[in-house]
Amino acid sequence: MSKQIVSTESAPAAIGPYSQATKIDELVFTSGQIPLDPATMEVVAGGISEQTKQV
Template sequence: MRTVVATKKAPAAIGPYAQANIIDNFVFTSGQIPLDPDSGQIVEGGIEAQTRQVFANLKAVLEEAGSSLENMVKTTCFLADMNDFATVNEIYATYFPGGVFPSRSAVQVARLPKDALIEIEAIAVIK
């Protein structure tokens, strides 16, 4: 059985998709871009601010699903510029203080929705 996840603490979908779906004890998030949930606008402040906003959005979606950032088992990071990879890595690591990281892929893409600099999707478990 599938359960669709929706929370107002993360940006509403900007297309025909769900913020996340739960199947069994897994949460599959849609890619989160750095939209402020209140304004619907991309946050200012470059890759640093955008990466932090993406994690805030992921956290909100995962918590609504009964999971958390710590329970992420796989992420895919989409970057508009691979030159931001080191900066993203520094910020990314701070969200896993125990050093237990999810599996991850990171790719540079030609363009992201709303010209975001980063998008991250995740798979997490519900414990």
């Protein structure tokens, strides 16, 4: 079983003491994801559909 911590500048940094995501084999576990635009730090406009795409 391989475990990889995932971190990207394309998403807002984690606010708490956790990773943006953890990949174990072919599974990806996310935590604390919120639909912010990393350029503006504002919630993405367009409702739940666009916010889900951002996350």
